[in-house]
Amino acid sequence: MIDFVGKRRWFFLISWILVVIGIVSLVISQIELDSPLQLGIDFEGGTSMMLKFGSEVDQSQLREEISRLGYEKARTQDADEGRFIIYTREIDSDEAEELAERLGTELHSQVEIIDYYYVSEVVAAKTARNAFIAVIVAAVAMLFYIVWAFRRMPKPFRWGSCAVIALVHNVFIILGVFSLLGLVAGVAIDALFITGLLAVVGYSINNTVVVFDRIRENKARGISSDFASTVNSSIVETLGRCLNTALTTLFVLLALFLFGGATIHYFVLVLLLGVIIGTYDSLCFTGQFLVVWETGDWSSLVPWAKKAAQ
Amino acid sequence: MRRRTVYLLIFILVLFGFALWSAVPLDREVFNREGLRLGLDLAGGIYLVYQADTSNIEPGTEDEAMRGVRDVIEKRINALGITESTVRIQQYAGEYGVAIEIPGIADIEKAKEMVGLFTVLEFREQDAAGNWTPAQGTVNNETLTLTSRYFKENTDIAVDQYGKPLLVFEWDETGAQLSEQITTRLLGKQMAIFLGDEPLRGEDGHIIAPTVQAVITDKGQIEGLSLADATELKGLLNAGRIDVPLGKWENEEFKPNIPLYQWQVKATLGEDLIEKSIRAAAIGIVLLLIFMLVYYRLPGLVACLALGIYGVVLLAIFKLVPITLTLPGVAGFVVSLGMAVDANVLIFERMKEELRGGRSLAAAVEAGFNRAWTAIRDSNITTFIACFVLIWLGGELGARMVSGFAVILLIGVALSMFTAIAVTRTFLRLIVGSQVVTNLKAYGVTSFRIARNTK
Numbered sequence: 001m002i003d004f005v006g007k008r009r010w011f012f013l014i015s016w017i018l019v020v021i022g023i024v025s026l027v028i029s030q031i032e033l034d035s036p037l038q039l040g041i042d043f044e045g046g047t048s049m050m051l052k053f054g055s056e057v058d059q060s061q062l063r064e065e066i067s068r069l070g071y072e073k074a075r076t077q078d079a080d081e082g083r084f085i086i087y088t089r090e091i092d093s094d095e096a097e098e099l100a101e102r103l104g105t106e107l108h109s110q111v112e113i114i115d116y117y118y119v120s121e122v123v124a125a126k127t128a129r130n131a132f133i134a135v136i137v138a139a140v141a142m143l144f145y146i147v148w149a150f151r152r153m154p155k156p157f158r159w160g161s162c163a164v165i166a167l168v169h170n171v172f173i174i175l176g177v178f179s180l181l182g183l184v185a186g187v188a189i190d191a192l193f194i195t196g197l198l199a200v201v202g203y204s205i206n207n208t209v210v211v212f213d214r215i216r217e218n219k220a221r222g223i224s225s226d227f228a229s230t231v232n233s234s235i236v237e238t239l240g241r242c243l244n245t246a247l248t249t250l251f252v253l254l255a256l257f258l259f260g261g262a263t264i265h266y267f268v269l270v271l272l273l274g275v276i277i278g279t280y281d282s283l284c285f286t287g288q289f290l291v292v293w294e295t296g297d298w299s300s301l302v303p304w305a306k307k308a309a310q
Numbered sequence: 311m312r313r314r315t316v317y318l319l320i321f322i323l324v325l326f327g328f329a330l331w332s333a334v335p336l337d338r339e340v341f342n343r344e345g346l347r348l349g350l351d352l353a354g355g356i357y358l359v360y361q362a363d364t365s366n367i368e369p370g371t372e373d374e375a376m377r378g379v380r381d382v383i384e385k386r387i388n389a390l391g392i393t394e395s396t397v398r399i400q401q402y403a404g405e406y407g408v409a410i411e412i413p414g415i416a417d418i419e420k421a422k423e424m425v426g427l428f429t430v431l432e433f434r435e436q437d438a439a440g441n442w443t444p445a446q447g448t449v450n451n452e453t454l455t456l457t458s459r460y461f462k463e464n465t466d467i468a469v470d471q472y473g474k475p476l477l478v479f480e481w482d483e484t485g486a487q488l489s490e491q492i493t494t495r496l497l498g499k500q501m502a503i504f505l506g507d508e509p510l511r512g513e514d515g516h517i518i519a520p521t522v523q524a525v526i527t528d529k530g531q532i533e534g535l536s537l538a539d540a541t542e543l544k545g546l547l548n549a550g551r552i553d554v555p556l557g558k559w560e561n562e563e564f565k566p567n568i569p570l571y572q573w574q575v576k577a578t579l580g581e582d583l584i585e586k587s588i589r590a591a592a593i594g595i596v597l598l599l600i601f602m603l604v605y606y607r608l609p610g611l612v613a614c615l616a617l618g619i620y621g622v623v624l625l626a627i628f629k630l631v632p633i634t635l636t637l638p639g640v641a642g643f644v645v646s647l648g649m650a651v652d653a654n655v656l657i658f659e660r661m662k663e664e665l666r667g668g669r670s671l672a673a674a675v676e677a678g679f680n681r682a683w684t685a686i687r688d689s690n691i692t693t694f695i696a697c698f699v700l701i702w703l704g705g706e707l708g709a710r711m712v713s714g715f716a717v718i719l720l721i722g723v724a725l726s727m728f729t730a731i732a733v734t735r736t737f738l739r740l741i742v743g744s745q746v747v748t749n750l751k752a753y754g755v756t757s758f759r760i761a762r763n764t765k
Contacts, residue, residue: 050579052579092568093572093574112576113576114575114576114578114579115574115575115576115579116572116573116574116575117572117573117574118569118571118572118573119571120558120560120568120569120570120571122361122558122559122560122570123359123570123571126402130703131703133703134699134700134702134703137699137702138695138696138699141695141699142692142695142696145691145692145695149688149691191703191711191712192638192711192712192715194703194712195638195700195703195704195711195712195715195716198696198699198700199645199693199696199700199715199719201692201696202692202693202695202696203692203693205692206688206689206690206692206693207689209685209688209689210656210685210689213684213685213688237663240659241655241656241659244601244605244655244659245648245651245652245655245656247601248598248601248602248648248651248652248655249645249648249649249651249652251594251597251598251601252591252594252595252597252598252644252645252647252648253594253641253644253645253648254594255590255591255593255594255597256587256590256591256594256640256641256644258590259586259589259590259593260586260587260590260591260637260640260641261582261583261586261587261590261637263351263583263637264637264638264640264641267638267641268641271641271645275648
């Protein structure tokens with residue numbers, strides 16, 4: 001039997017590394033971009049347009065031309081097959097047409113705007129506010145759900161807190177990844193990012209509930225006097241279910257990520273990351289954290305420190 | 311075989327047959343519903359949001375005025391034969407706006423023109439060449455065109471002595487002067503009512519152009535309209551009384567004609583994305599089915615059948631409700647599919663455990679379902695919570711793709727619970743009950759070692 005609980009120091013180390021990288025990236029981004037995450041035009045206002053070029057165009061060359069034409073802050077995204085998405089400040093459709101035309105002339109290629117998207121600051125501010133409210137409402141609703149779902153657990157508050165800590169840990173990792181992508185590749189978060197995040201937060205709670213439910217059952221049956229081994233058995237018993245569910249979802253999401261086109265590329269990435277991390281945390285983090293709390297083995301949370309005398 | 315199982319089977323087959331009939335082919339019309347509705351990102355088209363300048367409107371009558379604005383815009387778009395457009399009034403913190411979606415049109419300037427950022431109706435007369443030109447007169451040395459702006463608000467429908475509908479209207483002071491000059495000049499000739507460059511037309515498509523039969527000063531009536539035309543005209547004339555400019559507010563200043571939000575997609579991009587996402591989803595689903603078959607064997611096959619039914623019923627729901635399919639919606643469909651499988655996986659894993667524990671097949675099936683049910687129910691609640699919050703968020707301005715995802719995920723998850731509990735269970739009961747397959751290997755159980763490790 002795989003000893004998931006015994007190796008908890010390693011898992012905590014991995015979690016620490018991921019979370020710290022995430023936080024560092026969020027901080028750097030805050031300093032560099034004035035925002036922990038690169039905000040998309042949904043939240044900041046501006047224009048995005050997808051250009052389709054008739055012939056091969058180099059992205060760095062395109063970026064250069066755009067900035068030479070006076071759009072220094074514009075970001076570009078390669079959308080395959082000669083398509084590029086340009087994100088820039090608020091410009092109306094006439095100006096967009098003009099920009100596209102000039103880019104076409106400079107890059108010696110036919111060009112066509114196939115997707116033009118304009119959000120004024122008023123709407124963006126509202127969207128940002130609504131997204132914020134949505135996240136808060138969802139968080140509160142899910143906390144209520146956790147309180148309800150864990151009412152049958154031996155120590156509802158303690159077990160529920162573990163689930164919440166795992167949740168925060170997942171969210172930080174996903175935010176970190178996107179903050180890093182924002183810094184490195186200019187990937188911005190949009191309304192769909194929030195959507196994906198809320199969806200996968202739900203998913204990760206599901207997994208935790210399934211594992212904890214089994215721990216409760218096994219504890220009641222008294223399969224072992226040792227809490228750590230009870231938790232480990234529970235994790236191993238639910239391993240099949242957790243992995244299979246994750247795999248079946250990943251198959252379809254991965255296909256969509258690889259072949260589904262640029263428009264929802266990063267949205268699907270959020271879902272993918274969420275499913276992977278949600279599965280990881282229920283197998284390698286949440287139960288282990290519960291063991292730490294129940295047994296008072298707090299030193300294993302700081303795996304780099306010397307193991308307490310045993 | 312228990313009677314209930316048979317009834318359930320019949321119900322499932324009827325449901326499946328009905329769903330298949332309504333879903334295939336996808337672009338067929340069923341119950342007055344056209345084919346599968348595609349969102350802007352897949353079909354191409356334009357989405358525009360404007361704020362309304364309601365400062366000219368009497369406080370308290372904004373709702374009515376905005377309804378008028380909506381009707382006028384709808385009228386203009388429909389005049390061009392575009393039927394699937396939607397025009398919605400938005401209200402946010404005391405401010406009014408209009409959101410307009412026109413699928414299948416690529417030219418943004420044309421669309422903006424068509425939407426018409428004014429709602430005032432204009433009266434026109436025919437010149438010698440038969441062209442309609444604005445009917446003008448002079449008031450206080452100013453040349454003015456007779457428009458719906460000069461109506462009093464009591465335009466209404468009356469009935470003449472023969473029971474035919476009449477549209478009765480009244481001009482304000484300026485309107486009465488203009489009307490007197492114009493109707494004197496046009497006695498015996500026709501006048502038409504224009505919205506932008508399009509004449510108003512009756513139900514049957516003819517231009518509404520009443521002949522001037524008397525000089526009209528302050529009060530008049532239009533005869534010869536059908537009741538439906540009269541009703542519609544009444545609404546338009548009342549709405550056109552007040553000018554509600556559309557544009558956007560910026561720093562307390564109103565900028566007409568500038569949208570708050572604009573999104574436009576070429577149909578070619580949509581076609582490409584449809585092709586890509588269908589291919590991607592197909593690859594993913596095939597992988598998923600193979601995995602289920604290889605790992606779970608016979609129950610896996612049952613799950614695949616259940617998923618097939620799930621897919622067809624979901625498509626039928628998309629068509630019948632109807633639900634607009636967007637690209638994030640496709641992702642929502644995919645995730646809900648994963649969750650549909652999840653319910654089956656939970657049941658099968660439980661079943662395997664029971665089989666390994668030495669239970670009979672029939673008992674294992676029942677125990678598997680009963681024990682997995684609470685987990686399935688509990689684990690879907692968070693998804694429902696997330697979906698409801700997202701549907702609210704998506705309903706607000708600027709996040710329309712969000713609700714596309716959430717609605718489909720919500721319906722998908724609810725349906726997945728049904729397929730797992732009703733469809734998979736019924737099929738498994740039938741197979742087990744009929745004793746066609748009794749070899750436990752077919753159920754994925756290879757040894758009878760006790761799974762629970764006691765260490």
